[in-house]
Amino acid sequence: MQHWRHRASEALRLDAVRAQWNRLPRRVRTAALPTTVIVLAFVYPYYRAALPDIPLFGPFPTVDTAVTMTIFIMMAIGLNIVVGYAGLLDLGYVAFYAVGAYTAAWFASPHFGESVGAKHFGAVGVNPNAAGFHVSIWIVIFMAAFFTAFIGVLIGLPTLRLRGDYLAIVTLGFGEIMPQIARNGDNLFGTGFNLTNGAQGINPIDPPGFGETLHRWFGLPVDYLTISNGIDVFYWTALVLLLFTVFCSVRLRDSRLGRAWIAIREDETAAAAMGVPLMRTKTWAYAAGAFFGGMAGAYYASFKSGTFPDDFFFNISVFILCMVILGGMGNIWGVIVGGGFLAYLNQEGLGNIGAQINKTFGTDIDVPLYQFGIFGAILVLVMLFKPEGLIPSKRRKAEFEEGVHDEPLYDVRHAPE
Amino acid sequence: MVTQARRLPFPTLSGRLPQMVMPALAALMVSALVLWLLVNLIKTPAEFYRLFLIGLTNGAIYGLVALGYSLVYGILELINFAHGDVFMLGGMLVATMVSSFGLAGDSGLFLWSMILLMLVIVMAFCSAINVTIELVAYRRLRHAPRLAPLITAIGMSFLLQNIALVWKGARPTSVDSILPRGDVFTIAGVPYTWDKLIVILFTVPVLIVLMLLVQRTRQGKAMRATAQDRDASAMMGINVNRTISFTFFLAGSLAGAAGLLYALYITNVRYDEGFRLGLIAFTAAVVGGIGNLPGAVLGGLLIAMIESFNNGLSWATPGSDWTQSIIFAILIIILVFRPEGLLGEKTPEGG
Numbered sequence: 001m002q003h004w005r006h007r008a009s010e011a012l013r014l015d016a017v018r019a020q021w022n023r024l025p026r027r028v029r030t031a032a033l034p035t036t037v038i039v040l041a042f043v044y045p046y047y048r049a050a051l052p053d054i055p056l057f058g059p060f061p062t063v064d065t066a067v068t069m070t071i072f073i074m075m076a077i078g079l080n081i082v083v084g085y086a087g088l089l090d091l092g093y094v095a096f097y098a099v100g101a102y103t104a105a106w107f108a109s110p111h112f113g114e115s116v117g118a119k120h121f122g123a124v125g126v127n128p129n130a131a132g133f134h135v136s137i138w139i140v141i142f143m144a145a146f147f148t149a150f151i152g153v154l155i156g157l158p159t160l161r162l163r164g165d166y167l168a169i170v171t172l173g174f175g176e177i178m179p180q181i182a183r184n185g186d187n188l189f190g191t192g193f194n195l196t197n198g199a200q201g202i203n204p205i206d207p208p209g210f211g212e213t214l215h216r217w218f219g220l221p222v223d224y225l226t227i228s229n230g231i232d233v234f235y236w237t238a239l240v241l242l243l244f245t246v247f248c249s250v251r252l253r254d255s256r257l258g259r260a261w262i263a264i265r266e267d268e269t270a271a272a273a274m275g276v277p278l279m280r281t282k283t284w285a286y287a288a289g290a291f292f293g294g295m296a297g298a299y300y301a302s303f304k305s306g307t308f309p310d311d312f313f314f315n316i317s318v319f320i321l322c323m324v325i326l327g328g329m330g331n332i333w334g335v336i337v338g339g340g341f342l343a344y345l346n347q348e349g350l351g352n353i354g355a356q357i358n359k360t361f362g363t364d365i366d367v368p369l370y371q372f373g374i375f376g377a378i379l380v381l382v383m384l385f386k387p388e389g390l391i392p393s394k395r396r397k398a399e400f401e402e403g404v405h406d407e408p409l410y411d412v413r414h415a416p417e
Numbered sequence: 418m419v420t421q422a423r424r425l426p427f428p429t430l431s432g433r434l435p436q437m438v439m440p441a442l443a444a445l446m447v448s449a450l451v452l453w454l455l456v457n458l459i460k461t462p463a464e465f466y467r468l469f470l471i472g473l474t475n476g477a478i479y480g481l482v483a484l485g486y487s488l489v490y491g492i493l494e495l496i497n498f499a500h501g502d503v504f505m506l507g508g509m510l511v512a513t514m515v516s517s518f519g520l521a522g523d524s525g526l527f528l529w530s531m532i533l534l535m536l537v538i539v540m541a542f543c544s545a546i547n548v549t550i551e552l553v554a555y556r557r558l559r560h561a562p563r564l565a566p567l568i569t570a571i572g573m574s575f576l577l578q579n580i581a582l583v584w585k586g587a588r589p590t591s592v593d594s595i596l597p598r599g600d601v602f603t604i605a606g607v608p609y610t611w612d613k614l615i616v617i618l619f620t621v622p623v624l625i626v627l628m629l630l631v632q633r634t635r636q637g638k639a640m641r642a643t644a645q646d647r648d649a650s651a652m653m654g655i656n657v658n659r660t661i662s663f664t665f666f667l668a669g670s671l672a673g674a675a676g677l678l679y680a681l682y683i684t685n686v687r688y689d690e691g692f693r694l695g696l697i698a699f700t701a702a703v704v705g706g707i708g709n710l711p712g713a714v715l716g717g718l719l720i721a722m723i724e725s726f727n728n729g730l731s732w733a734t735p736g737s738d739w740t741q742s743i744i745f746a747i748l749i750i751i752l753v754f755r756p757e758g759l760l761g762e763k764t765p766e767g768g
Contacts, residue, residue, distance in 0.1 A: 089564045173745035184738045373579025379572030
């Protein structure tokens with residue numbers, strides 16, 4: 001009896017809180033959760049050490065891992081624009097990541113030193129006489145993003161009129177060609193022109209930083225590599241880029257273009273009949289997806305201070321696709337959760353889990369070796385049992401339940417004039 | 418006309434160019450290819466001939482794998498990414514059998530009957546895997562959006578690769594060399610060896626049986642009907658699910674046969690070999706016209722020839738560093754400009 005009354009009073013108090021909450025303006029209520037998450041994410045380096053271990057997974061990810069997670073979430077959001085919004089399966093997303101990373105490598109490293117001499121433009125942390133292009137990393141990130149978007153349009157123009165599964169294969173083809181160009185690009189077509197420095201990759205790539213002037217005025221770090229909490233600053237910068245990506249992605253989704261993407265995804269024929277220009281809309285989806293892939297690639301290259309052809313294999317495309325599908329195609333919050341979780345598993349989680357398993361059962365299994373088998377299993381299980389993902393968008397869920405018309409509108413050969 | 422053209426946002430490669438440009442471009446590319454081959458033939462005839470024989474042998478294996486893609490695509494319109502990995506698992510089973518049967522050093526009738534026995538076992542093994550994959554990963558998604566089974570296919574491919582990784586580890590598994598490698602005959606100083614001939618001798622009957630099966634039997638008729646219109650054939654009393662399972666069975670046994678030949682001829686198998694070779698074979702199927710069975714074999718031969726010539730010729734040749742890029746470039750060019758392939762018919766869907 002006593003116990004029951006206690007529970008009842010508890011419930012009453014909760015009701016009161018809920019009533020108070022509902023009285024708040026709508027804007028505050030919708031902004032509350034994202035704001036909390038953002039604040040918690042920004043102060044993560046300060047309270048990480050105080051967090052307890054998670055059962056099975058071990059300690060919370062290090063800040064270093066958190067940077068990688070954030071960057072992979074950006075890529076997943078970029079891919080989500082192509083796969084989730086526009087419904088175009090891209091199996092070669094790693095190509096965009098590669099283009100972004102190599103753009104950063106060309107314009108912020110000693111790579112072209114022999115042919116161009118020392119060309120500096122706001123770079124920090126390098127000797128002012130160092131040879132090669134040294135453009136400020138902030139400019140490089142956006143140069144990489146725009147250049148990658150341009151490459152996305154180039155790839156998209158001839159291929160986007162193919163129907164879904166053919167498009168998937170063509171993108172896979174581009175995704176396989178790109179690392180081979182990276183690997184063999186130290187002597188392109190026998191001309192001796194060194195574009196990518198071959199299998200050794202290009203390093204070192206300049207670190208981010210704000211230079212002396214901004215340091216004096218606003219106290220911003222001069223150079224991320226020379227300050228003591230550099231890794232935290234890398235993390236905060238990645239978060240700012242991620243926020244920019246999320247903001248753009250949400251605004252794009254709700255824009256006229258975004259609604260056109262969703263219309264095409266749901267029924268291409270109906271969308272075309274309603275006056276949606278198919279090719280232009282799809283090409284924009286490619287360009288937008290490539291933009292964020294290139295941005296993430298450039299920042300990742302600067303973070304790792306190098307770019308290597310072995311980072312750009314098909315497996316990475318599938319890995320990023322897996323993030324989008326696990327989280328929920330088309331739902332940006334789902335993609336963030338899925339991307340963060342899988343990137344964490346890849347960086348630390350699988351190793352920790354493997355160590356736990358081996359300690360408990362006395363086995364000697366190298367769990368991270370089987371990472372892609374695990375991601376493959378996730379793909380199969382999610383598609384079979386919860387195709388809309390863990391955090392589905394309502395619209396996507398309905399599509400999977402009712403089915404969609406994905407018959408092609410027109411002949412792949414004879415496009416309508 | 419002019420205003421209409423101005424309203425279009427992006428120029429595109431096909432469709433809007435004058436009608437003559439595309440065939441002219443294709444003719445130019447083909448003649449450049451022929452010229453390249455001719456010059457190389459004149460400069461180094463022996464080398465050319467040797468590479469031709471390698472291409473012929475690899476082409477037979479690619480053709481067998483490509484047939485599996487073509488069969489499944491013809492009936493389900495699904496690119497079965499896991500197919501190459503089924504082939505690879507078959508090769509691994511052969512590697513295990515060769516060493517556990519202790520066949521190294523054997524010869525004569527005993528060896529041949531053991532190879533035939535292995536062929537039967539590996540075909541059964543691969544068909545069983547393939548039918549299981551269809552049952553587990555594709556059947557539930559029959560009415561889902563088209564990309565859903567494609568994604569599970571990629572997932573299954575990764576799963577099978579990792580099963581092989583657990584089974585045999587990351588290093589290549591070597592297979593004891595049991596095929597005779599003596600010369601059959603020699604032309605222009607280049608020997609044609611027995612192992613190459615055996616690959617062809619195994620492939621040809623398999624192809625003939627497959628053609629007869631698809632074109633002459635009741636089950637083959639059911640397959641063709643299901644490929645054409647699944648609902649209508651269900652109404653005509655065809656058991657669609659069983660027919661699809663049978664198709665996967667056939668594709669799996671072809672992959673098994675290819676796995677045996679590959680393991681015995683190349684004499685090593687690696688866990689990710691299936692995926693790489695599967696993509697090449699898929700390209701072959703597309704080049705020949707996906708869904709078209711003779712086309713798959715023709716495509717396999719063509720792709721294998723291009724691969725072999727590019728790996729070995731000397732005059733104006735990109736070399737083996739670029740082989741994969743060239744194959745994918747061919748895939749992209751064919752899909753963009755002639756999606757129905759070399760032998761395929763023009764259909765509204767281009768497939």
